[in-house]
Amino acid sequence: MKKVIAALDNSAAAATVLATAQKLGSVFGAEIDAVHVGEDGDRIAAAAAAAAGLELRRLEGDVVPALAGAAAKEDAVVLVVGARGLPSGRELGSTALEVITSQPKPVVVVPPDAERPGRLERVLVPLEGTPLTSLAPKTLIQLADDAQIEVVVLHVHDEATLPLFTDQPQHEADAWREEFVARYCPWGIGSVRVDVRVGRREEEILRAAAEAKADLIAIGWAQKLAAGRAPIVHELLERGRTPVLLIPLRLPSQRQSRARRSSWISLQSSPA
């Protein structure tokens, strides 16, 4: 059976992490594997697991390799961790940081102050408008259809991506949205709600998540958190109150990228 790995530390955040894992478990049809690593005691973690009717599984060794080992199992579909270090200064904990940047599988990072409603009802999927990033949440969203989860696709325009023309907004926007969904939500589901905004992406995603009362933000990323990289992920994790599902992207090499472009010839040129 598929498993959602819930990494519980010995803090108050354990209950929030577990609640999020349980919500995901029901979506994925997966059982919860509540695990704990570390020498800092497991009383709170065990209590949280027990409260959920689960047995806490203790892993040996260093935290990051141990969690990596658990998540690497074939039946593990997602790893759920707490954003430790919070709320003081709201900096991402070093453990969470190492885990999310090294995991080949999706990781959900749960802020300690995340709200804990009963079930996962609404997922916010920010899309940049590229095929690569749009495919990242595909699996989750395909499952979401069966689980009757509302998917809100968010696209935030900045000056560079704004459409050049708005002929008749009463028609133009619908046509634009329809094509956006066809291009970037090719997940085989009937419909999604598209939320389009203009502004700074980080701000607008947080605002949209709050307004939509999203239970989860699902976003693809390249797992690079060095200075200046992934500013959106940084801010979502540091400022948000919504669990964030991070889906690693395998970026194509430049060579692959070129090959793809050249195989799709535009109307501008028609080489033999």
Next chain:
Amino acid sequence: MTVAESPPLVPPGRNLPEELARRFEAIVFDWDGTAVPDRKADASQVRDLVEQLSRAGLHLAVVTGTHVGNVDGQLRARPSGPGLLYLCLNRGSEVYRVGLDGAELVFRRQATSEEDAALDAAAAATVAALAARGVRAAVVSQRLNRRKVDLIPEPEWADPPKARIAELLAAVEGRLRQAGLDGLRDAVAIAEGAATAAGLPAAKVTSDAKHVEIGLTDKADSARWVLAELWGLGVAASQVLVAGDEFGPLGGIPGSDSYLLLGDATAFSVGREPTGTPPGVVAFPGGPDAFAGVLEDQLARRRARELPQLVDDERWSVTVRGFDPERERAHAALLTLADGVIGTSGSPVGEHAAARPRVLAAGVYAGAGAESELPLCPVWTRLDGELPEPLWFERRLDLRTGTLRQRLGRNGEVDALLFSSLARPGTPVLRARGLPELLESDRPLSAVESGIEDGVVDGVEWARAQAGDGGVVAAARDRLEGGVLDRFAAYVVDATAAPDPEDAVDLVAGARLAGFDGLLGEHRARWAQRWHTADVVIEGDDELQRLVRFALFHLMSSAADTGEAAVGARGLSGPAYRGHVFWDSDVFVLPFLAATHPPAARAMLEYRLRRLDAARANAARLGRAGARFPWESAASGADVTPSHAFDQAGRDVPIRTGELEEHIVADVAWAASFYVDWTDDSAFAHGPGRELLVETARYWASRIRRDAVGRAHIDRVIGPDEYHEPVDDNAFTNVMARWNLRHAAAVAAGAVAEDERRLWQELADRLVDGFDPATQIYEQFAGFHRLEPLVVADLARRPFAADLLLGHERVARAQVVKQADVLMLHHLVPEEVAAGSLEANLSHYEPRTAHGSSLSPAIHAALFARARRLGAALDALKLSCRLDVDDLTGTTSGGVHLATMGGVWQALVFGFAGVRATPRRLTVDPVLPDAWDALEVRLSFRGFPVRIRIEHDAIAVDADPKVPVSVLGTRHRVFSKGA
């Protein structure tokens, strides 16, 4: 579907040179020595082949020096068509078309009496000059437009067969050399000299070895005529096969068939060619038997249902290679095939998750009010086979013939040709060759929406989509045989009642009877006719040329030319804008059709006329007189503009255009007047056209408010600049209303009460227009100049959607303009604005214009051209041309921007060529960018074709003398020779 075993056909191409082993669309051939051994031979074999090839749709032309009695008497072919047979006779001076009833003269070059006398003199002088050198020669015949001098009038050479050509040549050359002449070459030179001395410096002098002929025409004239005729039938030179037996030089002069070598045609020789077959001509010696073999091969190819060859001319085609899931829906919209009745996306014939194949029908709407939209109809293009991946895939849209070729797989897994017949609108056809597993389909029609009824009548499947009170019914039948699928479909569209499936089934039966080649022939001939009065040629920029034709192609295919034509914002190329009809239709699309194919423009006006009562009711509802046309129109003519929308920034915005964008009323009147100016359709002008002008003028008369000092105003409207709403005294609305009132007053004399006419004139004279004589600038609306003086040209790279970037509130407070508003007056009604005010207003408003409407760049291209700012004009034109091919709006998937395409044509014809139709004449005032070598526009004015060619140092106007054309300026050379 009919499935049969492959027929036992002779494999085509057996023993033929590679260059000949393909399907051609026409064969042009020499007679004596090529098709028959001599003029006495039995021609029954070639007759039989000619008649069969005609039935199979191939066009044929005999080119020979002799007269109709000789050739028709020997060939005696009576072809039934659809392939046509021409006899091009008398060395380029006559053409007959041959049908079941015999040969009918279609062209004759008739010499003047002076020319005839000169020919006689030249022939006599040639005989005399030869006699002076000791060579006995004789004028043997006086043929039409030529004289024939026998160089060897000896009994033994009285009538030499073609087979003895080498002996004959030796005998003639020997005879001439004995007299000290350098063979035939000198004999021809003597004849040329004699012709020049007789006053015929352009005489065509040829020789067949026995004779030297002096004529006004030669076989090259025949070849040119035939290629032009074939072009008019939609057949390009590269699809023509030329056959002869004398291409190589003879005695130092060009072989008689070398005159047939024109254009990109493939030529082959069945002759002995004593001096060798010249380069570029395929040698296939064997005389008439070899020629018959080639005809048999062409027949076998037709029977094997080969597809026509692609015409490889990028100025006339748009190609999409590969399959890009991200851009697929935009590509499919670009490749739409439409015929004015239905439009079919250029989606792949196979299945793919990213593809959205669709068929839309014009003029029927499902739903009501703002929700009314074009229904998705059953689709005729689908094969059940799934596209294998990775795949080699190419789609090529031939703009000249309106055909779409889809080739899947490098090994010809599927090769399909699709078209939607312009000759039989609503009748689409598909032929596909390839792997049977990819061609087989359970059903020829597929439904993309639920709720579509279906059934079978006489083995033909039908499916019907309901829409409002009416609907669309489609029927189709497959025939899969020998690895070739033929699919004939038909759509019947009725907005008022559910169409009867049997009507569509009958149309399918008619299509099957005509056959694929018959349908293809009539379809491409119809396209060629349309291009004849619509093409715009840009020499010096092939890419721009292609994009311009791409725009014209969509404009031509989007409007029906009978009944009424509801032309939505995206035509038949996509469902965006729900098929609603805006001013785009009247102001941007209709001018192109009025000036190139008036029946389609008339059908568009008919759409408005049939909704005149609804417009009257709308005016009455608002407490006004006359007729108020709606900003958005669909089936009934009631306004179907939504009341609010979420824009592309996600903001909920009220939509007030339905309530306030009233210039549509004058736009409709302007369109009617434009149509009359170009067509001189007096029945329309004095009937429904006048009614349109009168009713719209009555609306304005009741809409206008007079102030205390008697000035007239129009309050609370939206102009073309929709960033500002509502505004008072919008210059565009007021001046268009003024034009409407004045024009109605002018045409309604005797038709309405004099008091009413006088009122219109008075109101027109009192309407404020915001013009400041000191600055020569029109204020866009009352108070515009007091808004924040934001010059968007300094703010961001244009075009940009200022409402999205800056927000609605900010642009409303600033002098930021969406699109041409004041300047639209200089474009549409230049006679209604102050003379010489274009430059001042262009300099003022253009930098303040964000061009956030796709309508804006093309109109500015026209304005810049008029203002002689050609660099800016060219930039704006190119942007407009690329709007859809680069999907600059992100919505091309919902259909191409037809109004932008109409704007492209207007920029070229009104802007660069400077063409205007007045009630009296056509005026031309051209400007030509340095980057172009020439601009040529083809038009239809008052029922006559007009060709205007503009070069840097010359202008040529080719039109019937009855067409009054004035070219402004004096530095150009002008000539008119009659089209």
